[in-house]
Amino acid sequence: MSKLYVDADACPVKGEAEKVATRLKVPMFLVSNGGLRLSPNPLVEVVIVPEGPDVADMWIAERAGVGDVVITTDIPLAARCIEAGAAVLKPNGEELTARNIGNVLATRDLMADLRAADPFRQGGGKAFSKQDRANFLNALDRVLGAALRKQ
Numbered sequence: 001m002s003k004l005y006v007d008a009d010a011c012p013v014k015g016e017a018e019k020v021a022t023r024l025k026v027p028m029f030l031v032s033n034g035g036l037r038l039s040p041n042p043l044v045e046v047v048i049v050p051e052g053p054d055v056a057d058m059w060i061a062e063r064a065g066v067g068d069v070v071i072t073t074d075i076p077l078a079a080r081c082i083e084a085g086a087a088v089l090k091p092n093g094e095e096l097t098a099r100n101i102g103n104v105l106a107t108r109d110l111m112a113d114l115r116a117a118d119p120f121r122q123g124g125g126k127a128f129s130k131q132d133r134a135n136f137l138n139a140l141d142r143v144l145g146a147a148l149r150k151q
Contacts, residue, residue: 001027002147005060005086007072008032008046012128013091013136017071018044020140024148029063031056067147069140075104087143091128093135095143 004021008014008030021028022043030036031047033056038046049055057077064070066085072078078088078096088096096104 002067002069002144002151003064004028004144005064005068005070005081006030007056007060007070007074007077008036009056011071011073011091013071013133016133016137017140020137020144024144026144026148029060031059067150069144069147071140075101079105087147089136089139089143091136092132093137093139095139 004017004026006014006017006028009032011017014030018028018039018041020026022041025043028041028044029047030039030044031049033049033051036046036048047059049059054077057072057074057080060070060072061077061080061084064081064084064086068081068086070078070081070086070088071091072081072088073090075096078090079101081088082096082098082101090096
């Protein structure tokens with residue numbers, strides 16, 4: 001059975017993901033190191049992992065596999081999940097796949113190097129928009145629906 005894993009720390013689409021998971025009757029795991037409210041939804045399990053770097057990522061990566069969907073902005077976590085056969089979406093609806101994850105990892109590393117080389121470089125991306133939210137909902141419907149049809 002497909003499962004939906006959400007890297008829940010600072011994820012802006014937890015509510016949207018829960019609505020889609022509920023409609024499709026897919027178990028959902030919100031993984032965080034704290035600060036989440038428990039959901040009364042029987043399909044949603046809130047998983048609180050110990051404090052520490054990448055502990056939530058490791059929990060997800062150890063469980064996600066073929067037929068599962070992972071929501072994350074963490075590119076190394078996405079790469080591990082794709083390698084295990086899971087589908088991966090970013091909260092803006094962008095799908096990360098075996099075809100594009102190499103380029104995404106390289107870009108991430110390049111940007112980290114540029115930021116390290118210029119301490120005055122201002123970080124931050126564009127604000128999360130209503131269009132990003134709509135793109136995410138459409139992408140999750142498509143990707144999770146496809147995973148369920150493959151079962």
